[in-house]
Amino acid sequence: MPVNRRAGRPQGGPKGSTNEANALAEFLLTLTREMTVRELAGRYHVGKTLWGEYRTGQKIIPLELLRRLVRDHTPDERTRETRLETAARLHAAALEGAPHAPSITEPAPAPDLAMAPEPAAAPEPAPAAGGRRRLTLIGGGTAIALLALLILLLVWRPANVAGIADGPGTPDAGGATAVLPASTEVFTIAPGGRGIFQWDGENAAGWTKIGDSARQLWAGSAGLFATGMDNRLYLYEGRPGRWHPISEPGADFAIAGSHLYRLAADRQSIHIWNGRGTSWMRIGGSAARLYGGELGLFAIALKDGSIFRYTGRPDQWTFTGSAGATFALTGKHLYGLIPNRTAVTLWLDEQPRVAWIHAAGPAGDLYGGIAGLFSTDPAQERLRVLMALGTDPANQSWQDIGPAGAEVRVGRRDVYVLSKDRSEILCWSRDTGTWRRIGGPAQTLAVRPTPSTSTIPESGTRQPSRSVQP
Template sequence: MTGRVGRRQGRARGSTEQANALAEFLLTLTEGTTVRELAARYPVGKTLWGEYRAGEKIIPLDLLVQLVEDRTADERSRRQRMETAARLHSAALDPATPTTAAPPVPVSADAPPVSVSSGDDSSTKDAEAGEAPAKARRRSRPLLFAGSGLVLVAFALLIPLAWPGPASTPDTGTTVFATGPGGQGVFQWGGTDTTGWTRIGENATRLWSGPAGLFAAGTGNRLLKYGGRPGLWTAIGDAGQDVAVSGSGVYRLDADRKAVRVWDGHGTSWTQIGGPAARLYGGEPGLFATDPDDGRIFRYLGRPGDWEFVGTAGASFALTSGDLYGLNPERTAVNRWVPDQRPAPVLPWVHAAGPAGTLYGGAAGLYSTDPSGRRLRVLSPDPASPGTGQGWQDIGAAGAEVGVGRREVYVLTADRSEIVQWSRDTAAWRRIGGPALSLAVGTPSGR
């Protein structure tokens, strides 16, 4: 006989009434389960479980969400418990926060695996996307994509030197997001130096940023949307193989690489808009994807199944504030897509620059590594300007990650020890943080 299995702990003894209220909720949620059983089921030891249930320490929000999902059978009760969990957790972290209104169901950026499938959510609309007859003038066959990859926005992960309170937004209008080495902690840079970082979430493996907001892939590849306040994250589904942000739209490539979907803007509901894809590219010019069979690139025209053939395969593509650029497969030339200047049936591409390694784009223009991958260049508007090739101007060493802002480019150094910023206005470099695993650059609304 094992003895007192599931024995309820004594009275909560947290430092605040809010911590005790959260502890009581946790005790009710785990009624009938010992700390040993909890430690065997979740990646937290017995001692911590005891402290969580006593209110001595605040349970991480992602772990609390996992408990609610695991221990609540029906959807209605789960939704109510999620709201209660979010309200109590927020109050425990900040006792001054009003607790009368329940916020959206948030989870932290390292939410563990849950039963959210990729592309097979019960709320996902499987439109006949990518299967309709192709428009003869625009494309030679229906859009069928597949593969994996990352959106053009550089992806995030870092730990800077200091993490003070919220900082003022810099004059550039650019925001940098990151998580620490190993994906520990999500941070936002809104300052002017290495002290301007604020912790806004827990762990994340990837980040995407754009006008639609900030999105993170947590543990288990769960896709989370940042609510604009530190610690406030809402689960919206599965991150799949890839995510792209373009305007107000959030798009994903399913984990099985057989469908492209757009988030419906609520819950975990997604609508299929295309077939298999190799990679997604999102930015101001729109959403683009490449074909898995021949590498051709297509542009989404705003309706499920409606994609326009744009060009043939390329070694790298990038989006700036208004243009799509492609590096040819031989990496000997970069071309710019000019859709309004195409004398049919000639594809609308014009030469833009010489050889390159990898392309990066954003509001600050087009950047690339040199063919060796060691140097970073910016595409000069004047091909006659000093540089290393046709229009390329060398600006410094390349790194492990590159993100392009409004007037700046951000580089995570090759050894991932520093994040540095280069400004088009001053042509100067400065350190803003580090070390880091990766970085993400954008200007999300936070709504």
């Protein structure tokens, strides 16, 4: 059946490398058939080129963005739930079928890390550091293309580390193994996944390259982790270039306290990493996604969107609340955005029943961390912080602090924003209320939470555990 599209450049048929990628692209194209790539870029703050690649299967759309599209384009609740399940299944299949091309450095495991078999073969070595790569420039845009490439390399090349174009391997001589200050807690992946970098906390030039190509980052008390181009999860060993695979691909990962959790690729089970090798233990059933923070691990039920809290014992979860548009964990609290996004509620962990109270007005998305709760406005244009107007937790309001971005990460006393075009990383201080540029461009960000001083006292009494699974 032909699809009627609005005026604009013809989209063309699927061009993915696998049938699974093409199936996901067809689903996405049908879902967004009434919108051009220009309109999609304007609404969801993702470039037109990426939208073209997502809708032709050349790249796999991030799952959270896919879910948001389904919610926005499916007003009927029953149809929406069905489409969300279909989207999750197609996305998992597309990731599973993606060609494996790992490029995070994978050194030989130390004896104490070799407790279980590796989930897949070791990645093929990339070009040695310092090797030359030939650059071919074609057509009249030679000067522009060369200038753009030079700018990218200059922005990301610290004085003591080889540039992005260098291959993976052991750290370069000349100081690349220097220990960074303990206050460093911001990590990023360069555009196109070309390198993992760590900020030294000083200025926009203070970035050190610590790893090669990656897709996504997770940082917390359990460590720094990255999904490689093969979608396996890797652990950073604390030295530039030293990464070790610890997990097969997963649908989601989360860090809660000192523990790392994984949602299986088929979303049918939740696992906890034992901290060594590739050994994981099952602790729960099916889920849609995971949330981790100082309060622990929470999971969203795949069936109805309800949220459950892990008690610390396998297969024992406590019901926390009904479905919400999204949730966020701060250092002390769990917040939920109600399904129609017109109000934010605060969870009170009290007996004898689950209690939620009104906390703030409408929001687009929520972001939580030690520094508090942040949100975008309903139009997704402005970033706000939740400010208390007194001692009553229900007496709070949103305070505008600046423009929204493509990503927001909350740190100790700061919030980090990746601009909508991903060209800048900006930091807002809760202490001073001011912004400063600390780097960019970037593909994605991760922020390490505060160390042990961030321990949050429990308020109220916990509910008794029930043997239920999310």
